[in-house]
């Protein structure tokens with residue numbers, strides 16, 4: 001068990017709080033402030049305990065260069081609006097004398113937001129100079145940026161080796177949820193996998209085979225499985241290098257009594273952009289020049305049988321090219337089916353499905369929507385997250 005914020009005394013202490021304020025921006029304006037709002041419980045807890053909070057985050061990919069487009073200044077403005085009773089300061093430098101001076105001037109219950117961590121080359125390299133400079137700013141470190149916890153950066157990994165460290169509320173919720181579903185899931189446990197590439201999900205499939213009762217496979221990745229068992233896929237995307245892997249997964253699943261359910265019909269078209277040519281074809285009947293771009297209505301019915309009775313559901317990857325209305329029905333229907341199952345713990349492992357579920361305005365019906373695509377994939381692969389692993393044990 002890793003230390004949590006309740007395990008420390010923050011009274012009058014300087015706390016470095018690593019958050020994920022990597023918000024979407026459009027012309028310097030914040031498009032969605034969800035990531036800031038979600039961090040408020042940890043911030044408010046620390047304020048209540050009279051801490052002096054030094055907030056740090058990355059934003060975008062400035063690659064170690066100062067680039068005003070990626071400044072955290074808009075986040076600072078929003079933070080002030082969200083915390084009208086609190087004094088919030090902004091340091092236009094990430095580390096160095098100015099940051100140290102401003103950190104030292106903080107009074108209890110005040111906040112200092114540092115400029116984008118990735119303006120410093122040493123951040124992503126976990127360079128000693130960066131670790132030292134960040135550690136100097138505070139007496140305690142709270143890690144709450146789940147989305148970066150698979151990265152060994154200065155602010156996610158290096159600092160924890162220098163300062164007493166613990167996890168914030170967001171990281172605690174993410175780790176507890178994944179631990180619950182992966183170590184003691186309520187059965188039946190159904191995994192829903194989709195998305196374009198099988199290559200990204202090889203380790204996820206391998207790990208889930210030891211945990212779940214059923215895997216429902218949709219999206220582009222289903223065609224490599226179908227071809228692996230000599231099914232006809234027309235011009236659908238197939239990763240020929242992964243045919244053996246898929247064949248072996250199916251064999252292993254039979255041995256382990258795990259059901260792998262593949263689609264039985266598809267919405268196909270001549271290409272992603274030729275929406276007018278979209279038509280439904282049964283498995284085995286996809287014309288050679290057409291590609292499957294969504295699961296069909298019979299597949300939705302088939303998947304429903306499993307989703308309806310599931311007690312645990314984990315979902316990663318859309319069922320089709322959900323970005324286009326005509327190919328979005330499979331993903332939408334699956335989202336609705338999961339949303340309707342009130343007796344299950346439903347976890348979305350980040351990435352595209354989160355975008356899809358938000359697009360369909362169904363996000364409130366899921367037990368947990370992970371804030372970290374890459375980090376949640378690592379957990380589904382059964383791997384550890386370095387930034388969490390390095391935190392102090394209880």
Ligand code: AMP
Nearest residue numbers: 195196197219220292293317320321352
């Ligand atoms: P991934 O990053 O591997 O989870 O893939 C997400 C992407 O998969 C989305 O942009 C979807 O448009 C795409 N996708 C889903 N189904 C298909 C399909 N049948 N053919 C091609 N792309 C797909």
